[in-house]
Amino acid sequence: MVAPILDVCDLSVVRSGKTIIKDICLTVDEGEFVGIVGPNGSGKSTFLLAILGVLRTHSGTISIYGNPPRSRNLHRRIGWVSQAASNLPRDVKLTVRELVRLGTLHSGNIFDISDNGRREKTLRAIEMVGLEDVQNTNISRLSGGQKQRAVIARALATEADFILLDEPLVGIDRDSRNSFLKLLDGLCHDQGKTILMVSHDLTAISQTAHRMIFLEETIRFDGPTNRFPDLERLADLRGIEGVHDYDWNVNKNQGA
Numbered sequence: 001m002v003a004p005i006l007d008v009c010d011l012s013v014v015r016s017g018k019t020i021i022k023d024i025c026l027t028v029d030e031g032e033f034v035g036i037v038g039p040n041g042s043g044k045s046t047f048l049l050a051i052l053g054v055l056r057t058h059s060g061t062i063s064i065y066g067n068p069p070r071s072r073n074l075h076r077r078i079g080w081v082s083q084a085a086s087n088l089p090r091d092v093k094l095t096v097r098e099l100v101r102l103g104t105l106h107s108g109n110i111f112d113i114s115d116n117g118r119r120e121k122t123l124r125a126i127e128m129v130g131l132e133d134v135q136n137t138n139i140s141r142l143s144g145g146q147k148q149r150a151v152i153a154r155a156l157a158t159e160a161d162f163i164l165l166d167e168p169l170v171g172i173d174r175d176s177r178n179s180f181l182k183l184l185d186g187l188c189h190d191q192g193k194t195i196l197m198v199s200h201d202l203t204a205i206s207q208t209a210h211r212m213i214f215l216e217e218t219i220r221f222d223g224p225t226n227r228f229p230d231l232e233r234l235a236d237l238r239g240i241e242g243v244h245d246y247d248w249n250v251n252k253n254q255g256a
């Protein structure tokens with residue numbers, strides 16, 4: 001049996017004395033595209049930051065490729081696109097190629113002046129996201145969708161197989177969003193990447209992810225996308241009670 005890429009067991013994370021997420025249990029296998037949704041402040045980014053080892057676990061364990069977060073063995077195996085990663089400062093003067101090339105740098109080669117295949121890795125990542133035509137363009141001149149692709153390419157240039165994305169759909173128009181989701185789908189199916197993506201855009205993410213997680217302090221739903229709960233069941237899972245004395249089913253039937 002192949003070991004999962006991510007194995008999280010009874011995880012809780014405390015920030016400034018407050019429990020933000022708790023009792024999280026989850027395994028993710030190679031090639032899965034998992035979408036994480038949940039309301040604002042429900043702990044989605046906190047969860048990703050704990051996987052990355054930026055935040056400490058309060059209790060429970062996280063294992064990535066069989067290693068704890070921040071293990072040396074995970075070096076360059078995890079790609080991360082942070083929330084608002086494409087909101088790059090306007091005064092940053094970098095071309096797409098230069099930005100993506102940054103993804104090939106790490107502590108072991110930062111002072112290495114030889115190319116060591118970095119040019120090739122950069123170009124391959126740019127091709128994967130379809131930005132060849134604008135590779136010499138300054139990133140400040142790109143559209144929102146192109147910027148998202150550029151920051152994904154930077155993550156791909158690290159050659160990571162496990163990619164974490166936090167709200168990559170924010171600020172991109174409908175057409176760009178659709179082609180961006182196709183790109184992510186292709187990365188899973190054709191390149192064998194494993195993707196964990198947080199998004200508010202439930203409709204968009206459910207068109208692409210194989211599996212969906214609803215996170216609100218803890219995991220309230222985890223299952224195939226086509227089993228994602230409807231609004232009524234979701235309210236139930238979240239412990240939200242209806243404020244109107246109204247039976248939807250009775251009224252639906254009467255209206256039919």
Ligand SMILES: Nc1ncnc2c1ncn2[C@@H]1O[C@H](COP(=O)(O)OP(=O)(O)OP(=O)(O)O)[C@@H](O)[C@H]1O
Pocket residue numbers: 015016018020038039040041042043044045046047083
């Ligand atoms: N440094 C911090 N100290 C204390 N609490 C924090 C800290 N950072 C975030 N929080 C709180 O943790 C909770 C979860 O935040 P988090 O950013 O993980 O939510 P999120 O689900 O990613 O929200 P959003 O959808 O708005 O991005 C929020 O209530 C937030 O206020």
Ligand SMILES: [Mg+2]
Pocket residue numbers: 044045046083166
């Ligand atoms: Mg967040």
